[in-house]
Amino acid sequence: MFGKGFPFLNPVGGFYPRETVDSRRPGGYTSKVRVRDRYHIVGFISSGTYGRVYKAIGKNGQKGEFAIKKFKPDKEGESIQYTGLSQSAIREMALCTELSHANVVQLEEIILEDKCIFMVFEYTEHDLLQIIHHHTQPQRHAIPATMVRSILFQLLNGLLYLHTNWVLHRDLKPANILVTSSGAIRIGDLGLARLFYKPLNSLFSGDKVVVTIWYRAPELLLGSRHYTPAVDMWAVGCIFAELLSLRPIFKGEEAKMDSKKTVPFQRNQMMKIVEILGLPRKETWPGLVSMPEYTQLQSLVLHRQPAHFHRGHNLEGWYQSCLKNGGYSATSSAGTPGADGFDLLSRMLEYDPTKRITAQEALVHPYFANGGPISGDCFEGIEHKYPHRRVTQDDNDIRTGSLPGTKRSGLPDDSLMRATKRLKE
Amino acid sequence: MAANYWASTQRRHWLFSREKLADVRERLREQDKVTHSQFPLPDQRLLNIYFNQQLIKLGKRMSTRQQAIATAQVYLKRFYTKNEIRQTNPYLVLTTAFYLACKMEECPQHIRFVVGEARGLYPEFITPDVAKLGECEFALISEMSSQLIVHHPYRTLSELQSELPLSSDEVALAWSVINDHYLTDLPLLHPPHIIAIMAIIVAVVFKPSNPGTFGNSAQSALAGVIRDGAGMGMLAALSDKPGSGSPRIQKLVQWLAESEVDIKAVIECTQELLSLYEVWEQYSEKHCKELIGRMVKSKKLDK
Numbered sequence: 001m002f003g004k005g006f007p008f009l010n011p012v013g014g015f016y017p018r019e020t021v022d023s024r025r026p027g028g029y030t031s032k033v034r035v036r037d038r039y040h041i042v043g044f045i046s047s048g049t050y051g052r053v054y055k056a057i058g059k060n061g062q063k064g065e066f067a068i069k070k071f072k073p074d075k076e077g078e079s080i081q082y083t084g085l086s087q088s089a090i091r092e093m094a095l096c097t098e099l100s101h102a103n104v105v106q107l108e109e110i111i112l113e114d115k116c117i118f119m120v121f122e123y124t125e126h127d128l129l130q131i132i133h134h135h136t137q138p139q140r141h142a143i144p145a146t147m148v149r150s151i152l153f154q155l156l157n158g159l160l161y162l163h164t165n166w167v168l169h170r171d172l173k174p175a176n177i178l179v180t181s182s183g184a185i186r187i188g189d190l191g192l193a194r195l196f197y198k199p200l201n202s203l204f205s206g207d208k209v210v211v212t213i214w215y216r217a218p219e220l221l222l223g224s225r226h227y228t229p230a231v232d233m234w235a236v237g238c239i240f241a242e243l244l245s246l247r248p249i250f251k252g253e254e255a256k257m258d259s260k261k262t263v264p265f266q267r268n269q270m271m272k273i274v275e276i277l278g279l280p281r282k283e284t285w286p287g288l289v290s291m292p293e294y295t296q297l298q299s300l301v302l303h304r305q306p307a308h309f310h311r312g313h314n315l316e317g318w319y320q321s322c323l324k325n326g327g328y329s330a331t332s333s334a335g336t337p338g339a340d341g342f343d344l345l346s347r348m349l350e351y352d353p354t355k356r357i358t359a360q361e362a363l364v365h366p367y368f369a370n371g372g373p374i375s376g377d378c379f380e381g382i383e384h385k386y387p388h389r390r391v392t393q394d395d396n397d398i399r400t401g402s403l404p405g406t407k408r409s410g411l412p413d414d415s416l417m418r419a420t421k422r423l424k425e
Numbered sequence: 426m427a428a429n430y431w432a433s434t435q436r437r438h439w440l441f442s443r444e445k446l447a448d449v450r451e452r453l454r455e456q457d458k459v460t461h462s463q464f465p466l467p468d469q470r471l472l473n474i475y476f477n478q479q480l481i482k483l484g485k486r487m488s489t490r491q492q493a494i495a496t497a498q499v500y501l502k503r504f505y506t507k508n509e510i511r512q513t514n515p516y517l518v519l520t521t522a523f524y525l526a527c528k529m530e531e532c533p534q535h536i537r538f539v540v541g542e543a544r545g546l547y548p549e550f551i552t553p554d555v556a557k558l559g560e561c562e563f564a565l566i567s568e569m570s571s572q573l574i575v576h577h578p579y580r581t582l583s584e585l586q587s588e589l590p591l592s593s594d595e596v597a598l599a600w601s602v603i604n605d606h607y608l609t610d611l612p613l614l615h616p617p618h619i620i621a622i623m624a625i626i627v628a629v630v631f632k633p634s635n636p637g638t639f640g641n642s643a644q645s646a647l648a649g650v651i652r653d654g655a656g657m658g659m660l661a662a663l664s665d666k667p668g669s670g671s672p673r674i675q676k677l678v679q680w681l682a683e684s685e686v687d688i689k690a691v692i693e694c695t696q697e698l699l700s701l702y703e704v705w706e707q708y709s710e711k712h713c714k715e716l717i718g719r720m721v722k723s724k725k726l727d728k
Contacts, residue, residue, distance in 0.1 A: 028560060029560045029561070029563045029564045029567075031567065032567070081556045081559070082555070082556040082557075082558075082559025082560045082562070082563065083536065083555065083556070083559055084524070084536035084555065084558065084559045084562060085528075085559075085562060085566075087528045087533050090525070090528045090529060090573065091529075093566070093571045093573070094529060094571060094572075094573035094574050095574075096571075097434060097570070097571040097572055097573070097574075098433065098434055098572070098574050100432075110570075110571045112563045112566060112567045115559075115563075165429060194531065195531075195574075
């Protein structure tokens with residue numbers, strides 16, 4: 001597309017000598033910045049449908065550690081061709097470029113080179129999935145209540161920033177909540193995030209399935225077409241519960257899409273929620289009857305034993321036994337999230353999305369307002385050291401690494417995905 | 426960002442002063458004076474009219490919304506502040522801007538479909554190879570530093586619609602004026618809310634006597650009024666002596682005074698728009714097509 005004399009501006013506004021550009025490939029797109037001139041790849045972190053994530057250290061004056069997310073185009077035949085970037089990559093690039101907040105992952109730069117996209121992020125040593133997992137090894141020991149409170153506060157703070165900027169995250173789960181070695185929480189992976197201010201198409205039409213199933217809000221399970229920031233708040237509620245119990249609170253099994261690509265009703269997941277929260281009722285959730293899957297929900301009542309439904313709301317029962325099992329109490333070393341913690345959790349796991357607590361309301365909830373200052377370092381006062389992120393050496397070549405061909409929606413938990421990937425490699 | 430224009434990359438990186446913009450373009454010209462004299466192109470605004478018509482044609486069969494067309498136009502403007510148009514194949518660049526804008530505005534189209542449409546319109550300039558468009562997408566994103574979120578004046582217009590309030594005819598005319606401002610440099614020179622207010626003023630002050638359909642452009646509706654000089658006095662009144670004009674306009678002037686909007690900027694935008702409508706009289710699609718075609722062909726930019 002470009003003529004011979006096409007000048008290439010470098011990032012500081014100067015020009016690269018034309019000879020260098022032309023000698024590479026006259027007329028084609030050539031990146032002005034080369035990944036390997038700026039970063040030294042030290043290892044492989046994880047992979048997904050989009051591509052792979054590598055750990056890197058800066059070179060040539062660029063200081064610090066980085067996580068480089070590499071998006072690869074689909075393979076067409078033998079050689080890699082430009083096939084147009086996925087909408088999800090475009091969204092993540094545009095949003096990360098625009099966003100800047102202490103509790104949202106920090107983008108350093110984006111390099112487009114050799115038909116691939118390299119998104120360079122700050123490196124984070126931990127994530128919530130890894131921290132939760134660590135607390136189950138070798139036997140279960142609860143995450144201290146002060147740490148849970150700091151994590152949740154920072155998470156909500158980042159989420160409030162996203163929501164006030166009309167960004168829905170849509171994929172909040174422990175694996176996507178990053179934690180720096182100094183205990184700062186960063187919301188990561190904006191691959192499914194999108195703007196919700198007057199979208200041209202209904203939010204439903206673009207991506208039919210969003211949010212990893214265990215964290216998926218009931219209105220999504222019931223087929224809602226117009227969903228709101230409340231879906232992210234439900235996921236935060238699930239994460240809060242998981243931080244306390246060290247297990248996903250609603251661990252359902254995902255029903256797969258059929259050959260006609262119609263989205264199935266997630267019966268099992270809905271049941272898991274109903275088992276703890278009781279059935280949603282139209283008296284407390286007026287919008288319930290207009291949900292597309294309302295009839296499915298009713299059939300669920302008919303086919304299950306009544307035992308599930310007569311216990312009524314027993315989130316409080318779940319919470320109390322969770323505190324007991326975790327050894328949370330005012331006198332224990334773990335401390336306790338107390339009654340305020342339960343109240344906040346129950347407001348996050350509210351069925352009716354219009355009544356569900358917002359990020360802004362949650363931040364001033366008694367759970368945070370009472371009980372003293374909240375540290376911006378979730379590890380403050382904790383002697384415990386968490387293990388570093390696993391970085392493997394089996395694939396350090398950022399340019400030739402193969403792309404796994406799995407679909408993102410396949411497994412609900414990408415820690416499982418990571419393990420199987422590793423086996424394959 | 427998305428809600429906050431003031432913190433946006435649009436305000437921080439894509440807002441130019443007139444001098445700065447002229448300077449940027451002069452520097453592009455300086456780099457290749459020979460090509461410039463060899464391949465004269467029409468006035469930038471006439472070229473913009475031509476590009477806009479091409480985008481509308483592209484979007485027609487894909488039922489694309491106006492906002493995606495507007496975003497594509499902004500991408501073109503941004504790209505051509507970094508690249509000399511005479512070094513590019515404008516048909517490929519505009520098709521790519523369209524393809525990228527559709528994804529960004531959440532009405533995505535498949536790359537094959539877009540290339541197919543573009544090839545139907547410009548068989549001489551677009552190759553069937555989708556990789557060309559994919560490659561150009563990289564260039565576009567890279568030149569814009571991945572700053573792809575665009576704030577448009579349409580949003581301010583719909584927010585002010587009930588506040589002022591505006592009649593549906595006025596909103597329709599203001600909407601067309603906003604469509605037209607993409608044919609000028611205004612999107613690079615002023616924040617979207619200034620443009621929206623300009624469009625509202627133009628719609629209220631210059632409202633033609635026979636409101637009705639304005640089509641895609643307000644040009645036909647407004648050109649006559651402007652030629653007659655009607656409304657120009659009103660415009661002056663906005664800055665000089667509030668209190669003159671009809672009660673409807675007085676109310677608007679009062680609202681403006683209270684809202685702390687940069688009136689000077691609004692007037693500057695109005696003048697820019699009016700001069701667009703004057704230049705428009707010289708527009709010839711055939712002429713643009715010939716000049717661009719000759720340039721692309723003789724420089725082999727389509728290869």
